[in-house]
Amino acid sequence: MYQLNGTLDVVVLTIGTEERVTRELLDVVNMRNWSSSAFHFERYLTSLRHPSIGQYISSSNGCLAFVDYDRNPDEAAETAQYLSKVYPGKVLIVAVGKRPSSTAILVAMRAGCSEYFTKHSPPQELDVLLDRFQQQCFTEVESHATNGAVLSVLGAKGGVGATSIAVHLATYLAQYHQRKTLLIDQQQMLGHACVYLGIDGEHHTLGEVVRNLKRMDSELLRGFVAHHFSGLDVLSSPDASSDQDLVPPQEFVRTLEFLRGEYDYVILDCDRRQPDLWPSLATASSEILMVATPEVAAVRDLSRIADGLVVTEGTSSKLKVILNRYNAPHALAADQIENVLKLPIALKLQDSPGEMVFASNSGKTLKYPGPSQLATALHGWSSKLADINAKPASARKQDKSVSRWRQLMPAW
Numbered sequence: 001m002y003q004l005n006g007t008l009d010v011v012v013l014t015i016g017t018e019e020r021v022t023r024e025l026l027d028v029v030n031m032r033n034w035s036s037s038a039f040h041f042e043r044y045l046t047s048l049r050h051p052s053i054g055q056y057i058s059s060s061n062g063c064l065a066f067v068d069y070d071r072n073p074d075e076a077a078e079t080a081q082y083l084s085k086v087y088p089g090k091v092l093i094v095a096v097g098k099r100p101s102s103t104a105i106l107v108a109m110r111a112g113c114s115e116y117f118t119k120h121s122p123p124q125e126l127d128v129l130l131d132r133f134q135q136q137c138f139t140e141v142e143s144h145a146t147n148g149a150v151l152s153v154l155g156a157k158g159g160v161g162a163t164s165i166a167v168h169l170a171t172y173l174a175q176y177h178q179r180k181t182l183l184i185d186q187q188q189m190l191g192h193a194c195v196y197l198g199i200d201g202e203h204h205t206l207g208e209v210v211r212n213l214k215r216m217d218s219e220l221l222r223g224f225v226a227h228h229f230s231g232l233d234v235l236s237s238p239d240a241s242s243d244q245d246l247v248p249p250q251e252f253v254r255t256l257e258f259l260r261g262e263y264d265y266v267i268l269d270c271d272r273r274q275p276d277l278w279p280s281l282a283t284a285s286s287e288i289l290m291v292a293t294p295e296v297a298a299v300r301d302l303s304r305i306a307d308g309l310v311v312t313e314g315t316s317s318k319l320k321v322i323l324n325r326y327n328a329p330h331a332l333a334a335d336q337i338e339n340v341l342k343l344p345i346a347l348k349l350q351d352s353p354g355e356m357v358f359a360s361n362s363g364k365t366l367k368y369p370g371p372s373q374l375a376t377a378l379h380g381w382s383s384k385l386a387d388i389n390a391k392p393a394s395a396r397k398q399d400k401s402v403s404r405w406r407q408l409m410p411a412w
Contacts, residue, residue: 008061008137010036011053015079016044016068017096021119025066025096028126032134044075045082057087058283062137064130066117069097069108077111084112085279088250089257092133148260149286151385154270156302161324162291164356165349165378166269167196169289171365172382175230179264179386182225184235187271191237194226198363201226201236209235210247210255221262230365233263249280256284265385278308282315287385289346291322294331303341319343322381325351347381350374 012029014022022040029036037056043049044067057063065083069076076095083091094115095108105116115129153169155162163185170183184206185191194201204226209216212224225233247255259266270281281288288309292298302321310316321343326334328351338345352374359366366375 008032008034008036008134009059010034010137011056011060011063012036012038013053013063013065014038014040015065016042016071016076017066018068021068021096024123025126028123029064029130032130044072044079046075046078047082047086050082050086054086057090060090062133063087063091064133065091065093066096067093067113069095069100069104070119073104073107077107080108080112085249085276086283088253088280088283090253090283092136094129148263148266149385150256150260150266150268150284152268152270152281152285152288154272154281154288154290154305156290156292156298156305157272160291160293160298161349161356163192163269164196164360165289165291165322165324166267167193168365168375168378169382169385170265170267171197171228171230171232172368172379173265173267173386174228174232176368176379177382177386178231180262181231181265181267182233182235182259182263183267183269184259185237185269186274187237187269188273189238189240191269191271192360193269194234194236196360196363197228197232197234197365199226199228199234201234202239204234204236205238206235206255207238207247209259210251213251213255213258216258218262247277249277252277253280253284272305275308278305282309282318285318287320288318289320289322291324292337293325294323294328294334294337296332299332299337299340306341306343320346322347322349324349325353327351347377349377 010029012026014025017025017040026038029038037060039051039053039056041051045051067076067079080093080095083093092115093113094117095105095113096117096119097104099118100108100116108116115132117126117129151169153162153166166183170181173179174181183193185193185201186206204224209221209224212220216224225235227233256266268281268285290302290306292302306319309319321337321341323334323337323345325331326348331351334345334348350373352372355366355372355374366372366378368375368379
């Protein structure tokens, strides 16, 4: 929770605005009792051309971005889309231009702008806009504490074991480390987390929490989650997909922020088929555990996913690779995989399909302590996650090669 002493810590961006307009905007902002940092950019921002401002925005109470729509409406729209996806719920994007038509306003709003400010307007008009922004910031920071960790488990493709790993890590954190833990099955429909745990989660979905977030509190939340005997709470995926269950990126981040205030750990079993949520996922997650098996298809897909996740500076340090079934027959060597991904393998799990099939069919997790080496490895990893002194993963090396995965098959 942010501690406010009469001021807001605000980041102000002016993008593409001419010098006179930039000066007028900042003069009005400077009249506020804010602790603000201002950045001006002549060029528009994109996912391929963005400045190192993520650390400032993440640590601030909010960001106010003024984007000039007169110079280049297409690039301005691209900038708005980039900011709204990478920093959902954190940035208020203001389109700046001459007196607009209703069509121009609609186009700007669809790109991610929440306000439209007309050039040459009196300072009082900007003051009204700043009042709304300030109220939004205070509402956000007073709403909830956000001390917990979000651990996102993302499989390279179907069948690599991501759900089984997410279920075991979440259960072990709750059962053996007494951490208050929530497991979220983010699949759009027919997820398996509750099946693997042997519980009914039909009426306890992420979508229901999102829709009721404005009235949600600690007590009400208990009625929205399924409870496992281990102490783990669960939000399931729906049995059928509908437009009502699709979670917008901004609401997704707001919900995670709320849940972080309720739990020590929020474990996300992520749906890789929702790339529109990847920027939000990268921003909101404390760590992203990417699961692959030692096969060309899985490693190729994981490389592409990693590229899609690294949208801001600092994201690469959150990425950790879990290599499942590393000792399966004809498996690719771990050092080959590391070379392709440009990431170290943080955890290797042995091939033990019989154990996981039995556990999944019985609706139980593997017992610990016991004879299972797989359970021992997963428990060890949960212990590492529970340790607040655990070292972060090494940063992903930058490599502009388009087809790194082909290094695994040099004969191609």
